[in-house]
Amino acid sequence: MAQRTLYxxxxxxxxxxxxxxxxxxxxxxxxxxxxxxAPVDAVWHSPLPRAVDSARIIAAEMPRVLVDEAAELVDNVPFVPGPEDVPPSWKGFFDGYDRGEADAGRRTADALTARFCGPNGQGRRATHEVVVTHAYPIAWIVREVLNAPPAQWMSLAGVANASLTVVEFSDDGPPAVVMFNDMSHLPAGLRWTGFAGGGRA
Incomplete structure (x- = not known):
């Protein structure tokens, strides 16, 4: 089984x-x-400085692991829904997005899933990769694993800083979400609740 685990x-x-x-x-x-x-093979990161620096700090705890940039992990809006699919809490967020920006965001999202959402292609060897990115790309990958409609990414976008989401891909079964937005490694003062007015748990 060529299993691929993404952290x-x-x-x-x-x-x-x-x-x-x-x-x-x-x-x-x-x-x-x-x-x-974990038997980590690589740490991939977005090209944006906050992800680059976070990846280097994370990788320092696992010496001799490959650390490299993946342009597909950049922060972006992966899919701009039609007005009928925008929940009340997102009203106004997409104001000003033109068709060109929306299409560019979707192309980046498609490149992201093409690169990271599938079995590892390494024969029978299991691989483990840390992917340091942003809330929206994580939401898009989880949506892909769940085979949910494109607009569903918005319901998964409340991902906390330095939280851990784990997904698995295999060539002999459907992909799986093993863990989502887990913060158990963080003390209470460094956890983000996601609730308005409640920045820390």
Whole structure:
């Protein structure tokens, strides 16, 4: 069975300029310690600085692992739904998106799933890859694993900084979501609840 396990990670907390904060660095370090016992083959990251820095901190806990950029992991809106598919909490979010931007986002999303959503192609050897990216690409991958409609990514986008989502792909069965948005490696003060007015758990 050529199984591929992806450990999907949102970058550590970042400031308004997209730089990882002290809290974000600690989140990444703790996640790296959690993943250090896994047989990780590679750490892939988005080209954006907050993901690059988080990936390096995570990888420091697992010496001699490949760390490299994957352009498909960039932060972007993967799918712009029609007005009838936009939930009330997202009203106004897509204002100003033109057709060209929407099409470009979908092309990036399709490239993301083409690269990461499938068996490993390494014969019979199982592979384990850490993917350091952003909330929307994680939501898109999970939606793909669940075979949900494209607009469903919005319901999965509340992914916390340095949380862990695990998905598996196999050549002899359907893909699976093993874990979603898990923060058990983080102390309460570094967890994000996702609820308005409640930034920390």
């Amino acid at each position: 999907l990670v949102r970058h550590g907390a970042a400031d308004a300029l997209g730089q990882v904060t002290a809290d974000g660095r600690e989140q990444a370090r703790l996640l790296g310690r959690r993943l250090a016992g």
